[in-house]
Amino acid sequence: MGAILTVRDLSKQFGHFSALKKVNLEVEPGEVVGFIGPNGAGKSTTIRILLGMLQATSGDARIFGRDVWSDAVEIHKRLAYVPGDVNLWPNLTGGEIIDLFMRLQGSGDRAQRDRLIARFELDPGKKSRTYSKGNRQKIALVSAFATDAELFILDEPTSGLDPLMERVFQECVEEVKAQGKSVLLSSHILSEVERLCDRVAIIREGEIIESGTLNELRHLTRILLRSETVSPPEQLETFPGVHDLERSGSRAVFQVDSDQLGAVMNYLAGLGILKLESTPPTLEDLFMRRYEQSGAKRSETER
Ligand SMILES: Nc1ncnc2c1ncn2[C@@H]1O[C@H](COP(=O)(O)OP(=O)(O)O)[C@@H](O)[C@H]1O
Numbered sequence: 641m642g643a644i645l646t647v648r649d650l651s652k653q654f655g656h657f658s659a660l661k662k663v664n665l666e667v668e669p670g671e672v673v674g675f676i677g678p679n680g681a682g683k684s685t686t687i688r689i690l691l692g693m694l695q696a697t698s699g700d701a702r703i704f705g706r707d708v709w710s711d712a713v714e715i716h717k718r719l720a721y722v723p724g725d726v727n728l729w730p731n732l733t734g735g736e737i738i739d740l741f742m743r744l745q746g747s748g749d750r751a752q753r754d755r756l757i758a759r760f761e762l763d764p765g766k767k768s769r770t771y772s773k774g775n776r777q778k779i780a781l782v783s784a785f786a787t788d789a790e791l792f793i794l795d796e797p798t799s800g801l802d803p804l805m806e807r808v809f810q811e812c813v814e815e816v817k818a819q820g821k822s823v824l825l826s827s828h829i830l831s832e833v834e835r836l837c838d839r840v841a842i843i844r845e846g847e848i849i850e851s852g853t854l855n856e857l858r859h860l861t862r863i864l865l866r867s868e869t870v871s872p873p874e875q876l877e878t879f880p881g882v883h884d885l886e887r888s889g890s891r892a893v894f895q896v897d898s899d900q901l902g903a904v905m906n907y908l909a910g911l912g913i914l915k916l917e918s919t920p921p922t923l924e925d926l927f928m929r930r931y932e933q934s935g936a937k938r939s940e941t942e943r
């Protein structure tokens with residue numbers, strides 16, 4: 641079987657505004673794919689098209705090999721969706737809403753439902769209008785993870801969850817992944833995605849600006865180094881890829897582009913390394929740098 645989800649050159653216009661510009665995205669069986677970007681980047685628009693809630697202007701989007709617009713009903717039998725802002729029927733209790741979602745999806749496991757309610761520390765007996773945002777989020781998450789969907793589409797699903805519950809969420813994603821299921825996880829919180837995802841696609845202003853495995857993207861990142869050498873590293877500032885250098889005598893603190901690390905290490909080794917500390921790059925750094933770069937490029941052309 642091929643990809644679970646394929647998006648090819650997907651575009652969406654709202655009037656004259658291009659919300660999506662030829663977006664490409666793929667989710668393979670058993671894969672967790674992070675869909676990362678700042679607010680307004682086009683994540684929810686893409687997801688609404690994938691769910692058949694919104695029609696694309698052009699391009700092709702398929703789930704389980706079927707067209708997301710014309711085959712939405714069939715697709716939804718095998719899919720679970722969690723939105724970032726869960727609006728619920730105010731007069732139903734949390735437990736009633738979970739049961740309703742599970743019946744609508746047409747699958748689900750009662751014991752798994754009860755286990756999830758306990759793990760997310762949800763009180764299912766309260767009317768949903770009394771729930772906080774975090775609790776409404778938990779209802780949607782329990783409903784999704786209690787079904788045996790093959791694909792989970794999660795659109796910023798943890799906004800409003802506290803860190804302990806965030807951890808429970810991550811375990812749930814790891815469990816469905818271990819069962820061979822697929823997940824598309826949109827987020828602007830990079831640290832959560834970094835731990836969970838096999839691959840990420842980074843979207844900004846309706847365009848995918850980077851995609852690949854985290855290892856593939858890490859070449860774009862910078863590593864923070866603290867060094868102390870026998871001889872002072874006087875030439876360090878002349879190395880390409882060295883940034884934000886602070887030097888005092890034989891001590892230096894600086895960032896280095898990952899692909900220039902070898903050259904810098906050779907240089908330091910030649911000076912006699914007394915101490916060396918490195919802080920690995922995070923997706924956050926990578927994303928912020930890409931974000932700043934494309935932002936800077938744009939303001940230059942605007943001038
Ligand atoms: N129905 C709509 N009509 C007009 N513009 C929209 C509509 N839905 C979304 N947009 C715009 O499309 C852009 C992408 O929005 P969205 O997909 O919600 O971003 P994200 O989910 O990444 O925060 C935003 O600029 C948003 O204002």
Ligand SMILES: [Mg+2]
Binds near residue numbers: 683684795
């Ligand atoms: Mg959104």
